[in-house]
Amino acid sequence: MDVLDHECPSCGANIPFNPKTQRWDCKYCGASYTLEDFEKYDKELKKEEEKDKEIDVEMDEYLCPNCGAKVITDKNTSATFCVYCGSTNILKNRLQGEFKPSKVIPFKNTKEEAVDKFYKFSKKKWFAPKEFCSKKNIKKVEGVYIPFWLYDCDVIGGIVANAQSISRWTSGDYEYVKTDYYLCSRDGSMTFEKVPVDGSTKFQDDIMDSIEPYDYSEMKDFNASYLSGFLAEKYDVEKDDAYSRAKSRVKNSAVQRLEENIPFSNITLASDTLNVQKVKDDYVLMPVWLLNINYKGKMQTFAMNGQTGKMVGNVPISAKKLILIALIMEVVLVMIFTLFLYVL
Amino acid sequence: MKKKNVILTFALLMCISFNFVFASTNTQVRTENNLMIKPSIKVTEKVKKAALSTPKVDETEKIYDFANLFTESQENILYNDVSSFINEYDMDMVIVTINDNNKSSSMAYADDFYDYNYFGVGSTNDGLLLLIDMDNRVVWISTTGKAILMYDDARIDDILDYVQDELVDANYYNAGLEFISESKYYAEKGIPSSNSNMTIDKDGNYVERFDIMSYILRVFPIPTIITLVVILIGVTSHRNVKKAVFAKEYLKENTVRITGRQDKFLRSNTASYRISSSSSGSSSSGGSSTHSGSSGVSHGGGGRSF
Numbered sequence: 093m094d095v096l097d098h099e100c101p102s103c104g105a106n107i108p109f110n111p112k113t114q115r116w117d118c119k120y121c122g123a124s125y126t127l128e129d130f131e132k133y134d135k136e137l138k139k140e141e142e143k144d145k146e147i148d149v150e151m152d153e154y155l156c157p158n159c160g161a162k163v164i165t166d167k168n169t170s171a172t173f174c175v176y177c178g179s180t181n182i183l184k185n186r187l188q189g190e191f192k193p194s195k196v197i198p199f200k201n202t203k204e205e206a207v208d209k210f211y212k213f214s215k216k217k218w219f220a221p222k223e224f225c226s227k228k229n230i231k232k233v234e235g236v237y238i239p240f241w242l243y244d245c246d247v248i249g250g251i252v253a254n255a256q257s258i259s260r261w262t263s264g265d266y267e268y269v270k271t272d273y274y275l276c277s278r279d280g281s282m283t284f285e286k287v288p289v290d291g292s293t294k295f296q297d298d299i300m301d302s303i304e305p306y307d308y309s310e311m312k313d314f315n316a317s318y319l320s321g322f323l324a325e326k327y328d329v330e331k332d333d334a335y336s337r338a339k340s341r342v343k344n345s346a347v348q349r350l351e352e353n354i355p356f357s358n359i360t361l362a363s364d365t366l367n368v369q370k371v372k373d374d375y376v377l378m379p380v381w382l383l384n385i386n387y388k389g390k391m392q393t394f395a396m397n398g399q400t401g402k403m404v405g406n407v408p409i410s411a412k413k414l415i416l417i418a419l420i421m422e423v424v425l426v427m428i429f430t431l432f433l434y435v436l
Numbered sequence: 437m438k439k440k441n442v443i444l445t446f447a448l449l450m451c452i453s454f455n456f457v458f459a460s461t462n463t464q465v466r467t468e469n470n471l472m473i474k475p476s477i478k479v480t481e482k483v484k485k486a487a488l489s490t491p492k493v494d495e496t497e498k499i500y501d502f503a504n505l506f507t508e509s510q511e512n513i514l515y516n517d518v519s520s521f522i523n524e525y526d527m528d529m530v531i532v533t534i535n536d537n538n539k540s541s542s543m544a545y546a547d548d549f550y551d552y553n554y555f556g557v558g559s560t561n562d563g564l565l566l567l568i569d570m571d572n573r574v575v576w577i578s579t580t581g582k583a584i585l586m587y588d589d590a591r592i593d594d595i596l597d598y599v600q601d602e603l604v605d606a607n608y609y610n611a612g613l614e615f616i617s618e619s620k621y622y623a624e625k626g627i628p629s630s631n632s633n634m635t636i637d638k639d640g641n642y643v644e645r646f647d648i649m650s651y652i653l654r655v656f657p658i659p660t661i662i663t664l665v666v667i668l669i670g671v672t673s674h675r676n677v678k679k680a681v682f683a684k685e686y687l688k689e690n691t692v693r694i695t696g697r698q699d700k701f702l703r704s705n706t707a708s709y710r711i712s713s714s715s716s717g718s719s720s721s722g723g724s725s726t727h728s729g730s731s732g733v734s735h736g737g738g739g740r741s742f
Binding site: 217218219220250255262265266267268269270271272273274275276277278279280281282283284285286287296297298299301302304305338340341342344345346348349350353354355356404405406407408409414417418421422425426428429430433 | 651654655656658659660662663666667670671673674675676677678679680681682683684685686687688691692693694695696697698699700701702703704705706707708709710711
């Protein structure tokens with residue numbers, strides 16, 4: 093099995109991607125490389141590699157190129173660490189052919205930032221139990237490149253909706269409410285670009301949806317070197333299966349967009365003839381910091397967008413804190429109201 | 437000559453003693469340093485001026501007929517009636533008649549006369565005073581303390597009806613009797629329903645009674661709603677993991693083409709509602725109207741011309 097170990101071209105040590113500098117910095121010899129440097133180095137290596145090609149493709153184990161140990165991985169993992177020597181291993185055959193991502197958004201924030209963000213994020217929640225907001229509860233933090241499908245879709249068609257126009261006026265002792273009923277139709281077309289759908293069954297869709305959006309302007313052409321120092325997965329949801337989620341999101345938004353064009357209120361959709369057409373799909377890897385939180389014996393997943401730093405996760409609610417805050421608020425407000433109504 | 441002098445002196449003495457017994461309007465003299473007013477009244481320049489222009493009387497006499505409208509026997513009967521009223525209802529009662537009003541109004545005279553003499557029962561100086569002001573030809577009833585509660589505007593109006601009728605016919609004595617008997621009649625009935633949620637505070641002010649239920653109903657709803665809304669916002673902020681149903685941020689706005697639009701009018705429907713005429717009702721059912729005199733003490737009451 094072909095494992096791409098990211099070695100420093102000058103000293104041979106493991107060389108991980110640094111999200112801060114967006115370069116590859118060698119901790120041992122202090123050398124620093126850009127993507128171009130690596131590509132040049134890779135090309136030379138390839139010539140030698142092509143001589144002895146891999147035969148066993150779907151193995152769940154591989155030999156660590158650094159220490160030679162047999163490492164067992166999940167069959168969808170494409171980048172990991174050797175459990176024995178800790179060096180970064182990139183399983184190249186899982187990033188080839190149909191599994192070769194076209195683009196990648198590199199990590200922009202570090203593990204420390206993710207840990208820090210979790211602490212600040214949970215602390216900001218009003219009813220968070222005090223014991224929850226502790227870095228101690230973080231059992232594991234992993235930077236994972238998660239497979240995403242990006243779809244470009246064209247929508248053509250129309251909607252028919254019921255709508256109302258309400259006007260009010262008063263005359264004498266009476267208030268009048270006049271409701272005009274309309275049947276409105278809107279036809280049109282629009283394009284959605286890069287609608288993301290999580291391509292891995294391993295990760296919960298709702299968490300992956302919630303860390304959206306990514307800034308696509310920083311998307312780079314895929315290069316396995318970006319995976320160095322992180323974990324990576326390959327997709328296990330086929331692009332046509334994942335598409336149904338994108339399609340329904342696109343359709344909902346298309347309806348909403350056409351409804352915005354109706355100058356009335358109380359709009360209710362009657363029917364639609366919208367046709368969503370997939371124009372293009374892309375297989376990309378997106379950076380996510382996954383935090384496993386162990387609180388009162390229960391494991392919970394928090395996730396941070398590895399590019400924008402957006403943190404998601406359900407912070408538990410302390411009933412004690414909630415009641416206390418509610419009581420204090422009530423008492424203070426009642427005191428203020430009493431002051432206004434009775435003293436002033 | 438000597439005899440003549442004796443007779444004259446005797447006549448003078450008689451005259452003086454006659455006056456003393458008859459009108460019983462003997463007054464004491466107030467000075468700047470000895471205002472002789474209740475210690476509860478804070479002395480200010482205004483109070484000083486008002487007190488000095490108010491006669492200091494013996495507060496046990498109750499009937500002060502400066503205008504000489506009553507005979508001695510009438511005065512005695514009025515005194516007896518007033519005394520029994522005071523004993524029975526724990527409220528003071530004073531009847532004053534004047535020929536000259538040195539104050540701005542009958543109301544001011546009535547209030548000052550009551551406040552700057554030691555009238556009133558209890559800490560809030562409960563009581564009522566009838567002033568027949570022959571100068572302005574105005575009759576004024578001034579109530580103080582619990583008497584404000586007992587005699588709401590409607591009752592004052594009713595008493596004034598009887599008193600005025602007699603005054604118009606110059607039956608001053610009868611006016612006094614009507615005043616006492618009507619006051620008695622209402623005191624017997626107790627505090628009117630219009631004042632059921634009012635009270636007299638320790639300073640003698642006519643204020644709304646502190647009622648725990650109405651307090652809760654008035655003060656609690658809005659803070660409770662605000663608290664619930666804030667708690668709800670807080671709780672929802674804890675739950676930020678949810679499936680996406682829209683793709684709005686991926687819509688390229690410049691690709692949106694609206695090619696057809698049609699709004700078909702179906703029908704119209706007009707509904708009408710009667711606007712409830714409950715315009716900010718402050719005092720729903722009468723009650724007593726109050727004002728404060730020069731001394732700062734609250735008074736109720738009212739008056740009429742005759």
